[in-house]
Amino acid sequence: xxxxxxxxxxxxTATKNDWTLxxxxxxxxxxxxxxxxxxxxxxxxxxxxxxxPFVATYPYDEINPALGLSPPxxxxxxxxxxxxxxxxxxxIYGARTSLSIGLVTVLFGLLTGVTIGAVSGYLGGWVDEIxxxxxxxxxxxxxxxxxxxxxxxxxxxxxxxxxxLSIRRITQFARVARxxxxxxxxxxxxxxxxxxxxxxLRIIFVHILPNCIGPIIVLASVLLGNVILTESTLSFxxxxxxxxxxxxxxxIAKGNEYLTFAPWISVFPGLFLFLTMIAFNLLGDGxxxxxxPRGGSAV
Amino acid sequence: MLxxxxxxxxxxxxxxxxxxxxxxxxLGHMSPGDPAIAAMGLDLDGESMIDPDELARVREExxxxxxxxxxxxxxxxxxxxxNFGTSYVSSTAVSEMVFEALPTTMLLLILTMSTAIVSGMAxxxxxxxxxxxxxxxxxxxxxxxxxxxxxFWFALVLMLTFSFAIPIFPMNGPxxxxxxxxxxxxxxxxxxxxxxxxxxxTRSSMLEVLSQDMIRTATAKGLGxxxxxxxxGLRNAINPVVTxxxxxxxxxxxxxxxxxxxxxxxxxGSLLIEGIYExxxxxxxxxxxxxxxxxxxxxxxxxxxxxxxxxxxxx
Numbered sequence: 001x002x003x004x005x006x007x008x009x010x011x012x013t014a015t016k017n018d019w020t021l022x023x024x025x026x027x028x029x030x031x032x033x034x035x036x037x038x039x040x041x042x043x044x045x046x047x048x049x050x051x052x053p054f055v056a057t058y059p060y061d062e063i064n065p066a067l068g069l070s071p072p073x074x075x076x077x078x079x080x081x082x083x084x085x086x087x088x089x090x091x092i093y094g095a096r097t098s099l100s101i102g103l104v105t106v107l108f109g110l111l112t113g114v115t116i117g118a119v120s121g122y123l124g125g126w127v128d129e130i131x132x133x134x135x136x137x138x139x140x141x142x143x144x145x146x147x148x149x150x151x152x153x154x155x156x157x158x159x160x161x162x163x164x165l166s167i168r169r170i171t172q173f174a175r176v177a178r179x180x181x182x183x184x185x186x187x188x189x190x191x192x193x194x195x196x197x198x199x200x201l202r203i204i205f206v207h208i209l210p211n212c213i214g215p216i217i218v219l220a221s222v223l224l225g226n227v228i229l230t231e232s233t234l235s236f237x238x239x240x241x242x243x244x245x246x247x248x249x250x251x252i253a254k255g256n257e258y259l260t261f262a263p264w265i266s267v268f269p270g271l272f273l274f275l276t277m278i279a280f281n282l283l284g285d286g287x288x289x290x291x292x293p294r295g296g297s298a299v
Numbered sequence: 300m301l302x303x304x305x306x307x308x309x310x311x312x313x314x315x316x317x318x319x320x321x322x323x324x325x326l327g328h329m330s331p332g333d334p335a336i337a338a339m340g341l342d343l344d345g346e347s348m349i350d351p352d353e354l355a356r357v358r359e360e361x362x363x364x365x366x367x368x369x370x371x372x373x374x375x376x377x378x379x380x381x382n383f384g385t386s387y388v389s390s391t392a393v394s395e396m397v398f399e400a401l402p403t404t405m406l407l408l409i410l411t412m413s414t415a416i417v418s419g420m421a422x423x424x425x426x427x428x429x430x431x432x433x434x435x436x437x438x439x440x441x442x443x444x445x446x447x448x449x450x451f452w453f454a455l456v457l458m459l460t461f462s463f464a465i466p467i468f469p470m471n472g473p474x475x476x477x478x479x480x481x482x483x484x485x486x487x488x489x490x491x492x493x494x495x496x497x498x499x500x501t502r503s504s505m506l507e508v509l510s511q512d513m514i515r516t517a518t519a520k521g522l523g524x525x526x527x528x529x530x531x532g533l534r535n536a537i538n539p540v541v542t543x544x545x546x547x548x549x550x551x552x553x554x555x556x557x558x559x560x561x562x563x564x565x566x567x568g569s570l571l572i573e574g575i576y577e578x579x580x581x582x583x584x585x586x587x588x589x590x591x592x593x594x595x596x597x598x599x600x601x602x603x604x605x606x607x608x609x610x611x612x613x614x
Contacts, residue, residue: 140598148572152330233553274448274449277447
């Protein structure tokens with residue numbers, strides 16, 4: 001790998017501090033119209049986690065059987081479901097569910113995976129060999145199938161869903177982190193750290209990892225969309241979030257039963273899911289061009 | 300030479316397959332509930348009514364009182380011979396259920412893969428050749444939409460549009476009932492995502508190759524435009540595309556699970572979901588194992604393809 005922006009950044013710290021550089025880099029990132037769009041959309045979606053109760057016009061579990069299956073109207077812009085619950089409000093609360101599960105899963109996967117991958121790549125030898133074999137085994141089972149099997153064994157509770165979704169992300173982060181660590185570990189500044197007698201842990205976490213952050217951020221943004229998609233597939237198949245907690249996948253599954261005469265129940269959550277995926281994929285593309293111009297196949 | 304490469308690569312996939320088998324075994328071991336009670340056809344609720352002698356006998360019979368490692372080796376030995384046990388729920392041999400479902404899934408995957416490769420590469424080539432023109436923007440937009448569309452939702456939308464609103468295709472049901480047309484919508488639903496990924500990779504790889512000197516040389520010596528693109532460009536751009544195609548198996552299988560379920564196709568995906576709903580752990584184990592092995596084999600094929608299409612690689 002050639003110089004990444006963060007590496008050049010390190011050499012420039014003599015003249016500019018990190019904060020200014022970060023600000024400049026961010027400004028440059030936002031100079032593209034497409035990046036502004038995807039960044040804005042992502043921020044709006046993330047904001048929904050906090051402000052969902054203020055955006056939603058009804059409580060997500062308010063049942064009104066008299067209004068069951070009514071089509072979109074002014075009071076219910078996305079119609080109501082079989083129990084007369086407002087689809088719009090449920091979609092908004094569903095964003096909260098899906099995005100927070102996505103964030104927690106990716107964060108957990110990132111912390112665990114990057115640690116495993118960095119240690120594996122740094123130490124090399126048989127430790128690396130064994131860890132990478134295990135990673136490869138986990139990668140041989142399609143993510144959704146692994147998640148389905150795990151949730152069915154552990155039961156569909158929130159922690160087991162997050163765990164089931166994380167396992168694959170851990171292996172993906174481990175791979176990317178390992179690759180980046182391998183590419184920087186033989187550089188002079190790492191040798192210098194050895195020479196002054198630093199501990200391995202300090203070298204990995206303080207000196208090597210900050211220089212590998214580009215590909216990791218790119219992967220995180222792509223995986224966020226990925227996790228949300230897997231979670232909604234799990235929920236759709238009945239092995240994810242359970243009613244009455246609103247989740248896009250569960251809503252689409254429920255709406256499936258009424259698809260032919262009340263398509264709005266599953267079409268709108270699907271549209272939101274699609275919009276979320278667009279936002280994260282575009283953001284991932286933009287970040288990749290910006291931070292990691294050479295690395296193309298992170299996933 | 301080639302045989303050595305194939306043999307080495309085959310040996311390398313042995314630990315992976317063993318690992319997948321171990322994972323499948325542990326999955327069964329982790330599951331709550333006593334397999335002996337399940338084998339007796341009783342639910343966990345009825346535990347108090349179970350005759351302890353009878354339970355001990357069934358345990359003995361199933362080998363559940365042996366150490367874990369012995370159970371594992373016995374299970375592995377049987378699994379490698381294609382014996383995944385008898386389902387407690389349906390009292391049918393799991394291997395029989397799995398091999399009955401396999402053709403449907405394989406047909407679906409082959410159809411999907413070929414659709415995705417043909418349309419994805421075509422889209423990518425068009426995008427690269429007309430770089431920066433409106434054709435390119437349209438192709439790239441299709442690709443980003445394709446990457447972002449949730450497979451199971453797309454399947455529902457297709458079903459709503461093309462079997463309900465405009466009834467061209469059957470709503471659901473197996474090939475044996477409707478013929479090959481039953482596969483049309485499921486194939487389209489699963490193929491969209493991999494096709495978009497292939498298109499993106501083809502485009503970027505083609506663009507990289509098209510900027511090289513040899514392309515200018517080929518054009519300069521008077522070769523036709525499309526000959527330059529297809530023979531000189533694509534031939535050299537194909538490697539990363541093959542890699543992406545190779546990665547698609549997991550993607551396709553994941554898509555197949557939901558889509559088979561939606562269109563009621565009796566494949567491995569439907570079987571797995573059935574196993575999960577019925578808490579049929581042996582069935583889950585068998586399905587996971589077969590899917591894992593299939594994935595390892597597909598990786599193997601991709602690696603061998605590399606050797607065939609690119610003589611420079613001799614791993």
